[in-house]
Amino acid sequence: xxxxxxMNCNVPTDICFSFEGFCARGGKTDDHxxxxxxxxxxxxxxxxxxxxxSSVTSPIAALVKxxxxxxxxxxxxxxxxxxxxxxxxNCHPFRRELWGxxxxxxxxxxxxxxxxxxxxxxxxxxxxxxxxxxxxxxxTLRKQFPLKKPSLEELYPVLEKIxxxxxxxxxxxxxxxxxxxxxxxxxxKLCYIxxxxxxAAAHLIDEDLVVDFSELTKPEDRVAVIATTPLTDNEVWTxxxxxxxxxxxxxxxxxxx
Numbered sequence: 001x002x003x004x005x006x007m008n009c010n011v012p013t014d015i016c017f018s019f020e021g022f023c024a025r026g027g028k029t030d031d032h033x034x035x036x037x038x039x040x041x042x043x044x045x046x047x048x049x050x051x052x053x054s055s056v057t058s059p060i061a062a063l064v065k066x067x068x069x070x071x072x073x074x075x076x077x078x079x080x081x082x083x084x085x086x087x088x089x090n091c092h093p094f095r096r097e098l099w100g101x102x103x104x105x106x107x108x109x110x111x112x113x114x115x116x117x118x119x120x121x122x123x124x125x126x127x128x129x130x131x132x133x134x135x136x137x138x139x140t141l142r143k144q145f146p147l148k149k150p151s152l153e154e155l156y157p158v159l160e161k162i163x164x165x166x167x168x169x170x171x172x173x174x175x176x177x178x179x180x181x182x183x184x185x186x187x188x189k190l191c192y193i194x195x196x197x198x199x200a201a202a203h204l205i206d207e208d209l210v211v212d213f214s215e216l217t218k219p220e221d222r223v224a225v226i227a228t229t230p231l232t233d234n235e236v237w238t239x240x241x242x243x244x245x246x247x248x249x250x251x252x253x254x255x256x257x
Contacts, residue, residue: 006076013221014071082110083111105175106130193230
């Protein structure tokens with residue numbers, strides 16, 4: 001199946017180090033060769049790069065690795081197709097507007113036989129179960145909160161309910177954000193690490209690359225990195241429990257229940 005990468009931080013940060021190792025899984029150290037994508041939130045804007053080529057052969061991925069885009073919210077995905085052809089429209093992340101903001105979604109898993117018939121406002125462009133699930137989530141939120149964006153405390157239980165419904169169909173690991181709220185749901189595999197003072201060096205699993213974050217950060221910086229499996233081999237990653245839906249803000253997990 002696919003692999004997910006997310007970042008949520010309290011100051012705009014580049015994801016070049018994590019993306020370097022993540023990209024290697026798209027055909028070098030793993031077999032997720034069926035396209036890739038990444039979204040960077042910058043204010044209310046959202047900069048996206050997508051390619052149906054594998055991330056290890058994509059010139060666009062090579063550009064992103066060299067281009068230190070600073071963002072507080074990032075969602076990336078490398079694809080191993082289970083449903084839908086290997087085409088650009090089937091590459092994650094997917095993006096739609098709701099309440100005057102861009103929402104971005106990426107999914108790792110498989111929802112066999114999933115074919116929702118009650119979509120009216122949001123329609124899938126491609127043929128993946130993932131994009132259909134994204135449309136269902138947004139359709140549900142739009143019907144529940146038709147006038148304006150709800151508070152995180154209001155939105156969370158509605159999102160949790162529709163997530164449980166979709167997760168009952170199959171495997172449903174996902175990342176979901178509007179550049180303000182950031183959610184991560186674990187169905188089978190998802191983990192995270194929070195980097196904060198005192199910062200130390202980190203070594204990638206998929207590339208022989210080390211970065212000493214103490215040389216690149218300020219004491220008040222805090223960065224949460226979320227991934228399908230750990231990206232480094234000398235740090236302690238926290239594994240989410242199956243069925244767990246976490247909300248991140250300013251580089252840490254927050255309680256909204």
